[in-house]
Amino acid sequence: MSDYSLISDYKHIETYKESFNDLAMQVFQLNFKEWYNKGFWNDNYVCYSYLDGDQVIANASVSKMIVNINGKDYKALQVGTFMTHPAYRNQGLAAKLMNHIIQTYEKEYDFIYLYANDTVLDFYPKFGFERVQESSFCLLASDLKKQVGQKSVLRKLDVENEADYFVMKEFAAKRIPVSSRLGVKDSEHLLMFYFLLAFRDAIYYVEEEDVIVLLEREDDELHVFDLVSKKPVDIEAVISHLVLPETAIIHFHFMPDSENEKIQSALMITTDDVLFVRPSLKMETEHFRFPLTSHA
Template sequence: MEHIIEKYQDLPMYLSANNGVVNFYPKFGFERTFEKLPVCEFEIKNDIKPVKLQYDDPKVWNYIHKRVNFSHKLDCLNTASINIFHLYWGYLKDSIYEIPELDTLIIAEQKESTLKLIGVYLLRNINFTQLAKFLPFSNVTKVEFGFMPYWSDIEYVMQEYETDPIFIRGINCDLGEFKFPELSIT
Protein backbone atom coordinates (compact mmCIF):
# COMPACT_ATOMS: atom_id res chain seq x y z
CA MET A 1 0.00 0.00 0.00
CA GLU A 2 2.74 2.44 0.91
CA HIS A 3 4.52 1.84 -2.42
CA ILE A 4 1.35 2.45 -4.45
CA ILE A 5 0.40 5.54 -2.46
CA GLU A 6 3.90 6.98 -2.85
CA LYS A 7 4.02 6.19 -6.57
CA TYR A 8 0.58 7.69 -7.27
CA GLN A 9 0.31 10.19 -4.42
CA ASP A 10 -1.28 12.94 -6.52
CA LEU A 11 -3.93 10.73 -8.13
CA PRO A 12 -7.38 10.07 -6.65
CA MET A 13 -7.84 6.44 -5.63
CA TYR A 14 -10.70 4.17 -4.76
CA LEU A 15 -10.97 0.52 -3.91
CA SER A 16 -13.43 -2.09 -2.82
CA ALA A 17 -12.95 -4.07 0.37
CA ASN A 18 -14.68 -6.70 2.42
CA ASN A 19 -16.15 -6.13 5.86
CA GLY A 20 -13.20 -7.87 7.52
CA VAL A 21 -10.76 -5.10 6.59
CA VAL A 22 -12.77 -1.89 7.03
CA ASN A 23 -10.31 -0.69 9.68
CA PHE A 24 -7.22 -1.36 7.54
CA TYR A 25 -7.56 1.23 4.75
CA PRO A 26 -8.13 4.31 6.93
CA LYS A 27 -4.57 3.81 8.21
CA PHE A 28 -3.44 4.84 4.71
CA GLY A 29 -5.68 7.91 4.41
CA PHE A 30 -8.66 6.20 2.78
CA GLU A 31 -12.17 7.18 3.81
CA ARG A 32 -15.17 4.89 3.58
CA THR A 33 -17.89 6.10 1.25
CA PHE A 34 -21.22 4.75 0.05
CA GLU A 35 -22.36 4.41 -3.54
CA LYS A 36 -25.85 4.42 -4.90
CA LEU A 37 -27.23 2.53 -7.88
CA PRO A 38 -28.57 4.40 -10.94
CA VAL A 39 -31.97 2.92 -11.87
CA CYS A 40 -34.60 3.84 -14.44
CA GLU A 41 -38.00 2.53 -15.32
CA PHE A 42 -37.75 1.54 -18.97
CA GLU A 43 -39.66 -1.02 -20.99
CA ILE A 44 -37.78 -3.33 -23.34
CA LYS A 45 -39.70 -5.91 -25.35
CA ASN A 46 -37.29 -6.94 -28.06
CA ASP A 47 -37.39 -10.20 -29.98
CA ILE A 48 -33.74 -10.13 -31.06
CA LYS A 49 -31.38 -13.07 -31.26
CA PRO A 50 -28.39 -12.25 -29.05
CA VAL A 51 -24.89 -12.10 -30.49
CA LYS A 52 -22.81 -13.48 -27.66
CA LEU A 53 -19.04 -13.17 -27.56
CA GLN A 54 -16.51 -15.23 -25.66
CA TYR A 55 -14.37 -13.25 -23.22
CA ASP A 56 -11.24 -14.00 -25.23
CA ASP A 57 -12.65 -12.85 -28.57
CA PRO A 58 -10.38 -10.07 -29.95
CA LYS A 59 -13.52 -7.97 -30.53
CA VAL A 60 -13.98 -7.68 -26.76
CA TRP A 61 -10.47 -6.27 -26.37
CA ASN A 62 -11.12 -3.80 -29.23
CA TYR A 63 -14.39 -2.51 -27.76
CA ILE A 64 -12.95 -2.04 -24.30
CA HIS A 65 -9.78 -0.29 -25.47
CA LYS A 66 -11.44 1.97 -28.03
CA ARG A 67 -14.66 3.00 -26.29
CA VAL A 68 -15.81 6.58 -26.77
CA ASN A 69 -18.53 6.80 -24.14
CA PHE A 70 -17.55 8.38 -20.84
CA SER A 71 -19.88 9.74 -18.17
CA HIS A 72 -19.73 13.48 -17.56
CA LYS A 73 -20.77 12.86 -13.93
CA LEU A 74 -18.22 10.23 -12.86
CA ASP A 75 -16.08 7.81 -14.80
CA CYS A 76 -12.66 6.20 -14.67
CA LEU A 77 -9.95 6.50 -17.30
CA ASN A 78 -7.31 3.93 -18.22
CA THR A 79 -9.33 1.01 -16.85
CA ALA A 80 -9.22 -1.33 -19.86
CA SER A 81 -6.91 -3.79 -18.09
CA ILE A 82 -9.12 -4.13 -15.03
CA ASN A 83 -12.23 -4.36 -17.27
CA ILE A 84 -10.57 -7.25 -19.13
CA PHE A 85 -9.57 -8.82 -15.81
CA HIS A 86 -13.22 -8.94 -14.70
CA LEU A 87 -14.22 -10.62 -17.96
CA TYR A 88 -11.36 -13.14 -17.86
CA TRP A 89 -12.20 -13.98 -14.26
CA GLY A 90 -15.18 -15.82 -15.69
CA TYR A 91 -18.17 -14.77 -13.59
CA LEU A 92 -19.50 -12.69 -16.52
CA LYS A 93 -18.67 -15.17 -19.28
CA ASP A 94 -22.34 -15.62 -20.23
CA SER A 95 -23.11 -11.88 -20.11
CA ILE A 96 -21.05 -10.54 -23.05
CA TYR A 97 -23.08 -9.36 -26.04
CA GLU A 98 -22.20 -7.55 -29.23
CA ILE A 99 -24.60 -5.23 -30.99
CA PRO A 100 -22.83 -4.97 -34.35
CA GLU A 101 -25.44 -2.60 -35.82
CA LEU A 102 -24.38 0.00 -33.24
CA ASP A 103 -20.67 -0.83 -32.88
CA THR A 104 -21.41 -1.68 -29.26
CA LEU A 105 -20.47 -4.29 -26.68
CA ILE A 106 -22.58 -4.74 -23.56
CA ILE A 107 -22.06 -6.72 -20.40
CA ALA A 108 -25.57 -7.39 -19.10
CA GLU A 109 -27.71 -9.76 -17.06
CA GLN A 110 -31.48 -10.03 -16.78
CA LYS A 111 -33.17 -11.22 -13.60
CA GLU A 112 -36.92 -11.37 -13.96
CA SER A 113 -38.02 -7.94 -15.23
CA THR A 114 -34.78 -6.13 -14.28
CA LEU A 115 -31.94 -5.67 -16.73
CA LYS A 116 -28.55 -4.90 -15.19
CA LEU A 117 -26.27 -3.11 -17.65
CA ILE A 118 -22.92 -3.80 -16.02
CA GLY A 119 -20.85 -2.23 -18.79
CA VAL A 120 -21.47 -0.62 -22.17
CA TYR A 121 -18.64 -0.02 -24.64
CA LEU A 122 -19.46 2.15 -27.65
CA LEU A 123 -17.19 2.78 -30.62
CA ARG A 124 -19.45 5.68 -31.65
CA ASN A 125 -21.83 7.84 -29.69
CA ILE A 126 -25.47 6.80 -29.61
CA ASN A 127 -28.31 7.64 -27.26
CA PHE A 128 -29.99 5.22 -24.89
CA THR A 129 -33.18 5.03 -26.96
CA GLN A 130 -31.12 3.79 -29.93
CA LEU A 131 -29.36 1.24 -27.75
CA ALA A 132 -32.59 -0.02 -26.18
CA LYS A 133 -34.03 -0.92 -29.60
CA PHE A 134 -31.19 -3.40 -30.15
CA LEU A 135 -30.82 -4.91 -26.67
CA PRO A 136 -31.41 -8.68 -26.93
CA PHE A 137 -33.78 -8.77 -23.97
CA SER A 138 -37.53 -8.84 -23.43
CA ASN A 139 -40.02 -8.34 -20.59
CA VAL A 140 -37.82 -5.67 -19.01
CA THR A 141 -39.45 -2.89 -16.99
CA LYS A 142 -36.45 -1.65 -15.00
CA VAL A 143 -32.81 -1.01 -15.91
CA GLU A 144 -30.02 -0.84 -13.34
CA PHE A 145 -26.66 0.60 -14.34
CA GLY A 146 -23.27 -0.62 -13.11
CA PHE A 147 -21.86 2.85 -13.88
CA MET A 148 -23.01 6.46 -14.07
CA PRO A 149 -25.11 6.64 -17.26
CA TYR A 150 -23.80 8.96 -19.95
CA TRP A 151 -27.01 9.35 -21.94
CA SER A 152 -29.07 12.53 -21.76
CA ASP A 153 -32.24 10.91 -23.15
CA ILE A 154 -33.08 8.92 -20.00
CA GLU A 155 -33.97 9.88 -16.48
CA TYR A 156 -32.76 7.75 -13.65
CA VAL A 157 -32.84 7.86 -9.87
CA MET A 158 -30.09 6.93 -7.46
CA GLN A 159 -31.14 4.16 -5.09
CA GLU A 160 -29.40 2.81 -2.04
CA TYR A 161 -28.20 -0.76 -2.34
CA GLU A 162 -25.95 -3.19 -0.55
CA THR A 163 -22.41 -3.51 -1.84
CA ASP A 164 -18.93 -4.20 -0.54
CA PRO A 165 -17.37 -1.29 1.34
CA ILE A 166 -15.82 1.36 -0.92
CA PHE A 167 -12.86 3.51 0.15
CA ILE A 168 -11.60 6.70 -1.47
CA ARG A 169 -8.41 8.72 -1.12
CA GLY A 170 -7.33 12.03 -2.62
CA ILE A 171 -10.74 13.03 -3.93
CA ASN A 172 -11.06 16.74 -3.30
CA CYS A 173 -14.68 17.29 -4.25
CA ASP A 174 -18.15 16.25 -3.19
CA LEU A 175 -19.06 13.23 -5.29
CA GLY A 176 -22.74 13.62 -4.47
CA GLU A 177 -24.77 10.55 -5.35
CA PHE A 178 -22.53 8.36 -7.46
CA LYS A 179 -21.67 4.90 -8.72
CA PHE A 180 -18.12 3.87 -9.62
CA PRO A 181 -18.03 1.71 -12.75
CA GLU A 182 -18.38 -1.87 -11.50
CA LEU A 183 -15.91 -3.25 -14.02
CA SER A 184 -13.20 -0.87 -12.82
CA ILE A 185 -13.35 -1.81 -9.14
CA THR A 186 -10.42 -3.66 -7.63
Protein backbone atom coordinates in the same frame (compact mmCIF):
# COMPACT_ATOMS: atom_id res chain seq x y z
CA MET B 1 8.49 -10.31 11.14
CA SER B 2 10.87 -12.68 9.40
CA ASP B 3 13.24 -11.42 6.73
CA TYR B 4 10.88 -11.37 3.76
CA SER B 5 11.87 -9.58 0.56
CA LEU B 6 9.68 -6.98 -1.15
CA ILE B 7 9.45 -7.20 -4.94
CA SER B 8 7.42 -5.36 -7.55
CA ASP B 9 6.70 -5.20 -11.27
CA TYR B 10 7.61 -8.82 -11.94
CA LYS B 11 5.26 -9.48 -14.85
CA HIS B 12 8.16 -10.89 -16.90
CA ILE B 13 9.41 -13.23 -14.15
CA GLU B 14 7.59 -16.52 -14.56
CA THR B 15 8.36 -17.98 -11.12
CA TYR B 16 6.91 -15.03 -9.23
CA LYS B 17 4.00 -14.66 -11.62
CA GLU B 18 3.03 -18.30 -11.08
CA SER B 19 3.32 -17.90 -7.31
CA PHE B 20 1.16 -14.76 -7.40
CA ASN B 21 -1.47 -16.72 -9.33
CA ASP B 22 -1.28 -19.64 -6.87
CA LEU B 23 -2.00 -17.24 -4.01
CA ALA B 24 -4.89 -15.62 -5.93
CA MET B 25 -6.35 -19.08 -6.55
CA GLN B 26 -6.08 -19.94 -2.87
CA VAL B 27 -7.48 -16.67 -1.51
CA PHE B 28 -9.96 -15.56 -4.18
CA GLN B 29 -10.42 -18.65 -6.37
CA LEU B 30 -9.27 -16.43 -9.25
CA ASN B 31 -7.05 -17.73 -12.02
CA PHE B 32 -5.14 -14.90 -13.71
CA LYS B 33 -3.21 -17.22 -16.01
CA GLU B 34 -5.28 -16.80 -19.19
CA TRP B 35 -5.36 -13.03 -18.62
CA TYR B 36 -1.61 -12.64 -18.35
CA ASN B 37 -0.75 -15.31 -20.92
CA LYS B 38 -2.75 -13.29 -23.45
CA GLY B 39 -0.61 -10.24 -22.68
CA PHE B 40 -2.94 -8.08 -20.58
CA TRP B 41 -0.64 -7.75 -17.60
CA ASN B 42 0.78 -4.44 -18.82
CA ASP B 43 2.58 -1.48 -17.25
CA ASN B 44 -0.70 -0.17 -15.82
CA TYR B 45 -0.93 -3.11 -13.40
CA VAL B 46 1.90 -3.39 -10.89
CA CYS B 47 2.13 -5.93 -8.07
CA TYR B 48 3.89 -5.27 -4.77
CA SER B 49 4.55 -8.56 -3.03
CA TYR B 50 6.43 -10.04 -0.13
CA LEU B 51 8.42 -13.18 -0.85
CA ASP B 52 9.45 -15.98 1.45
CA GLY B 53 12.09 -17.58 -0.70
CA ASP B 54 10.47 -17.73 -4.14
CA GLN B 55 6.90 -17.86 -2.79
CA VAL B 56 4.60 -14.84 -2.92
CA ILE B 57 3.09 -14.69 0.57
CA ALA B 58 1.39 -11.28 0.52
CA ASN B 59 0.38 -8.86 -2.22
CA ALA B 60 -1.20 -5.53 -3.01
CA SER B 61 -1.50 -4.41 -6.63
CA VAL B 62 -1.97 -0.98 -8.16
CA SER B 63 -3.84 -0.10 -11.34
CA LYS B 64 -2.82 3.18 -12.93
CA MET B 65 -5.98 4.89 -14.12
CA ILE B 66 -7.21 8.00 -15.88
CA VAL B 67 -10.56 8.86 -14.27
CA ASN B 68 -12.70 11.30 -16.22
CA ILE B 69 -15.20 13.29 -14.16
CA ASN B 70 -17.45 15.69 -16.07
CA GLY B 71 -14.90 16.07 -18.85
CA LYS B 72 -11.85 16.56 -16.62
CA ASP B 73 -9.12 13.91 -16.44
CA TYR B 74 -7.57 12.90 -13.12
CA LYS B 75 -4.55 10.70 -12.55
CA ALA B 76 -5.84 8.04 -10.17
CA LEU B 77 -4.31 4.99 -8.58
CA GLN B 78 -6.54 2.09 -7.61
CA VAL B 79 -5.24 -0.42 -5.09
CA GLY B 80 -6.53 -3.98 -5.21
CA THR B 81 -5.74 -7.71 -5.08
CA PHE B 82 -4.92 -7.45 -1.36
CA MET B 83 -4.14 -10.96 -0.23
CA THR B 84 -2.00 -12.73 2.35
CA HIS B 85 -1.29 -16.43 2.58
CA PRO B 86 -3.14 -17.86 5.62
CA ALA B 87 0.13 -19.04 7.21
CA TYR B 88 1.57 -15.50 7.12
CA ARG B 89 -1.35 -13.43 8.40
CA ASN B 90 -1.28 -11.16 11.49
CA GLN B 91 2.29 -10.06 10.77
CA GLY B 92 1.39 -6.59 9.46
CA LEU B 93 2.32 -7.39 5.86
CA ALA B 94 -0.76 -5.73 4.33
CA ALA B 95 -0.12 -2.55 6.31
CA LYS B 96 3.52 -2.46 5.20
CA LEU B 97 2.46 -2.89 1.57
CA MET B 98 -0.13 -0.12 1.86
CA ASN B 99 2.37 2.28 3.42
CA HIS B 100 4.90 1.51 0.71
CA ILE B 101 2.37 2.13 -2.07
CA ILE B 102 1.21 5.42 -0.54
CA GLN B 103 4.78 6.66 -0.12
CA THR B 104 5.62 5.64 -3.69
CA TYR B 105 2.66 7.21 -5.45
CA GLU B 106 0.87 9.84 -3.38
CA LYS B 107 2.72 12.82 -4.87
CA GLU B 108 2.30 11.55 -8.42
CA TYR B 109 -1.47 10.96 -8.43
CA ASP B 110 -4.51 13.16 -7.82
CA PHE B 111 -6.09 10.52 -5.62
CA ILE B 112 -5.73 6.90 -4.55
CA TYR B 113 -8.81 4.72 -4.15
CA LEU B 114 -9.83 1.15 -3.46
CA TYR B 115 -12.80 -1.09 -2.77
CA ALA B 116 -13.16 -3.08 0.43
CA ASN B 117 -15.51 -5.72 1.75
CA ASP B 118 -17.20 -5.41 5.11
CA THR B 119 -14.54 -7.46 6.95
CA VAL B 120 -11.86 -4.76 6.58
CA LEU B 121 -13.78 -1.48 6.79
CA ASP B 122 -11.78 -0.35 9.85
CA PHE B 123 -8.41 -1.04 8.21
CA TYR B 124 -8.18 1.60 5.51
CA PRO B 125 -9.04 4.76 7.52
CA LYS B 126 -5.76 4.13 9.40
CA PHE B 127 -3.98 5.14 6.19
CA GLY B 128 -5.94 8.32 5.56
CA PHE B 129 -8.66 6.80 3.37
CA GLU B 130 -12.16 8.19 3.64
CA ARG B 131 -15.25 6.06 3.11
CA VAL B 132 -17.40 7.38 0.27
CA GLN B 133 -20.95 6.25 -0.42
CA GLU B 134 -21.81 5.47 -4.02
CA SER B 135 -25.29 5.33 -5.52
CA SER B 136 -27.34 2.91 -7.58
CA PHE B 137 -29.04 3.93 -10.83
CA CYS B 138 -32.10 2.27 -12.35
CA LEU B 139 -34.92 2.96 -14.78
CA LEU B 140 -38.33 1.41 -15.19
CA ALA B 141 -38.64 -0.11 -18.64
CA SER B 142 -41.92 1.75 -19.05
CA ASP B 143 -40.00 5.03 -18.64
CA LEU B 144 -37.68 4.44 -21.59
CA LYS B 145 -38.11 7.45 -23.84
CA LYS B 146 -36.64 5.85 -26.93
CA GLN B 147 -37.97 2.68 -28.51
CA VAL B 148 -36.45 1.23 -31.67
CA GLY B 149 -38.78 -0.05 -34.34
CA GLN B 150 -36.63 -3.03 -35.28
CA LYS B 151 -34.60 -4.63 -32.53
CA SER B 152 -31.04 -5.60 -33.38
CA VAL B 153 -30.17 -9.26 -32.95
CA LEU B 154 -28.03 -9.71 -29.85
CA ARG B 155 -24.98 -11.75 -30.80
CA LYS B 156 -23.39 -13.50 -27.86
CA LEU B 157 -19.61 -13.24 -28.02
CA ASP B 158 -17.43 -16.21 -27.15
CA VAL B 159 -13.90 -15.62 -25.88
CA GLU B 160 -12.95 -19.02 -27.32
CA ASN B 161 -13.97 -17.90 -30.82
CA GLU B 162 -11.06 -16.20 -32.59
CA ALA B 163 -13.19 -13.66 -34.45
CA ASP B 164 -15.21 -12.77 -31.34
CA TYR B 165 -12.07 -12.47 -29.25
CA PHE B 166 -10.57 -10.08 -31.82
CA VAL B 167 -13.69 -7.90 -31.58
CA MET B 168 -13.46 -7.79 -27.77
CA LYS B 169 -9.76 -6.97 -27.85
CA GLU B 170 -10.29 -4.17 -30.38
CA PHE B 171 -13.16 -2.63 -28.42
CA ALA B 172 -11.20 -2.85 -25.15
CA ALA B 173 -8.25 -1.03 -26.72
CA LYS B 174 -10.32 1.71 -28.37
CA ARG B 175 -13.22 2.16 -25.97
CA ILE B 176 -14.32 5.56 -24.74
CA PRO B 177 -15.51 6.08 -21.14
CA VAL B 178 -18.94 4.57 -20.51
CA SER B 179 -20.09 7.90 -19.08
CA SER B 180 -18.97 11.49 -19.56
CA ARG B 181 -20.06 12.12 -15.97
CA LEU B 182 -17.79 9.47 -14.43
CA GLY B 183 -15.73 7.03 -16.48
CA VAL B 184 -12.23 5.70 -16.95
CA LYS B 185 -9.73 5.76 -19.80
CA ASP B 186 -6.83 3.48 -20.76
CA SER B 187 -8.15 0.55 -18.73
CA GLU B 188 -7.80 -2.20 -21.34
CA HIS B 189 -6.09 -4.50 -18.84
CA LEU B 190 -9.07 -4.29 -16.47
CA LEU B 191 -11.77 -4.66 -19.11
CA MET B 192 -10.08 -7.75 -20.55
CA PHE B 193 -10.04 -9.22 -17.04
CA TYR B 194 -13.83 -8.82 -16.94
CA PHE B 195 -14.21 -10.26 -20.44
CA LEU B 196 -12.05 -13.29 -19.68
CA LEU B 197 -13.08 -14.01 -16.10
CA ALA B 198 -15.95 -12.18 -14.46
CA PHE B 199 -18.43 -11.85 -17.35
CA ARG B 200 -17.24 -14.52 -19.74
CA ASP B 201 -20.82 -15.70 -20.37
CA ALA B 202 -22.49 -12.28 -20.39
CA ILE B 203 -20.92 -10.54 -23.41
CA TYR B 204 -23.17 -9.44 -26.28
CA TYR B 205 -22.69 -7.40 -29.42
CA VAL B 206 -25.45 -5.05 -30.60
CA GLU B 207 -24.67 -4.65 -34.29
CA GLU B 208 -27.14 -1.84 -34.93
CA GLU B 209 -25.41 0.35 -32.33
CA ASP B 210 -21.89 -1.10 -32.74
CA VAL B 211 -21.53 -1.62 -29.01
CA ILE B 212 -20.59 -4.50 -26.72
CA VAL B 213 -22.90 -4.90 -23.72
CA LEU B 214 -22.22 -6.85 -20.55
CA LEU B 215 -25.60 -7.91 -19.23
CA GLU B 216 -27.48 -10.42 -17.15
CA ARG B 217 -31.21 -11.02 -16.70
CA GLU B 218 -32.83 -11.96 -13.43
CA ASP B 219 -36.57 -12.57 -13.70
CA ASP B 220 -38.01 -9.20 -14.80
CA GLU B 221 -34.80 -7.30 -14.06
CA LEU B 222 -32.09 -6.38 -16.58
CA HIS B 223 -28.60 -5.70 -15.20
CA VAL B 224 -26.37 -3.70 -17.53
CA PHE B 225 -22.79 -3.88 -16.28
CA ASP B 226 -21.07 -1.98 -19.08
CA LEU B 227 -21.54 -0.50 -22.55
CA VAL B 228 -18.27 -0.78 -24.46
CA SER B 229 -18.17 1.48 -27.49
CA LYS B 230 -15.58 3.20 -29.67
CA LYS B 231 -17.82 6.24 -30.18
CA PRO B 232 -20.57 8.03 -28.22
CA VAL B 233 -23.84 6.08 -28.15
CA ASP B 234 -27.42 6.90 -27.23
CA ILE B 235 -27.79 4.80 -24.10
CA GLU B 236 -31.57 4.57 -24.36
CA ALA B 237 -31.33 3.42 -27.98
CA VAL B 238 -28.94 0.66 -26.87
CA ILE B 239 -31.15 -0.34 -23.95
CA SER B 240 -34.22 -0.48 -26.16
CA HIS B 241 -32.54 -3.31 -28.10
CA LEU B 242 -32.00 -5.22 -24.85
CA VAL B 243 -35.37 -5.06 -23.11
CA LEU B 244 -37.76 -7.99 -23.42
CA PRO B 245 -41.55 -7.84 -23.04
CA GLU B 246 -41.15 -9.09 -19.47
CA THR B 247 -38.41 -6.60 -18.53
CA ALA B 248 -39.71 -4.29 -15.80
CA ILE B 249 -36.59 -2.52 -14.56
CA ILE B 250 -33.08 -1.79 -15.82
CA HIS B 251 -30.19 -1.57 -13.35
CA PHE B 252 -27.12 0.38 -14.47
CA HIS B 253 -23.83 -0.63 -12.84
CA PHE B 254 -22.29 2.69 -13.84
CA MET B 255 -23.43 6.33 -13.96
CA PRO B 256 -25.65 6.47 -17.06
CA ASP B 257 -25.22 9.26 -19.61
CA SER B 258 -28.86 10.21 -19.99
CA GLU B 259 -31.07 13.24 -19.54
CA ASN B 260 -34.04 11.04 -18.72
CA GLU B 261 -35.37 12.53 -15.48
CA LYS B 262 -37.08 9.23 -14.68
CA ILE B 263 -33.74 7.53 -13.91
CA GLN B 264 -33.83 6.75 -10.19
CA SER B 265 -30.75 7.19 -8.04
CA ALA B 266 -30.29 6.21 -4.40
CA LEU B 267 -27.39 5.86 -2.00
CA MET B 268 -26.29 2.24 -1.76
CA ILE B 269 -26.88 1.12 1.82
CA THR B 270 -25.64 -2.44 1.36
CA THR B 271 -22.87 -3.36 -1.03
CA ASP B 272 -20.07 -5.92 -1.26
CA ASP B 273 -17.68 -3.19 -2.45
CA VAL B 274 -17.25 -0.12 -0.25
CA LEU B 275 -15.35 2.77 -1.83
CA PHE B 276 -12.45 4.40 0.03
CA VAL B 277 -10.59 7.43 -1.32
CA ARG B 278 -7.44 9.30 -0.28
CA PRO B 279 -7.45 12.29 -0.16
CA SER B 280 -11.19 12.96 -0.04
CA LEU B 281 -12.92 13.18 -3.41
CA LYS B 282 -15.25 16.14 -3.92
CA MET B 283 -17.98 15.28 -6.39
CA GLU B 284 -20.32 17.86 -7.89
CA THR B 285 -23.33 15.60 -7.43
CA GLU B 286 -24.66 13.62 -4.49
CA HIS B 287 -25.26 10.52 -6.57
CA PHE B 288 -22.38 8.96 -8.47
CA ARG B 289 -20.86 5.57 -9.17
CA PHE B 290 -17.58 4.33 -10.57
CA PRO B 291 -18.20 1.83 -13.39
CA LEU B 292 -18.25 -1.72 -12.06
CA THR B 293 -15.80 -2.88 -14.71
CA SER B 294 -13.27 -0.34 -13.47
CA HIS B 295 -12.99 -2.10 -10.09
CA ALA B 296 -9.58 -3.70 -9.75
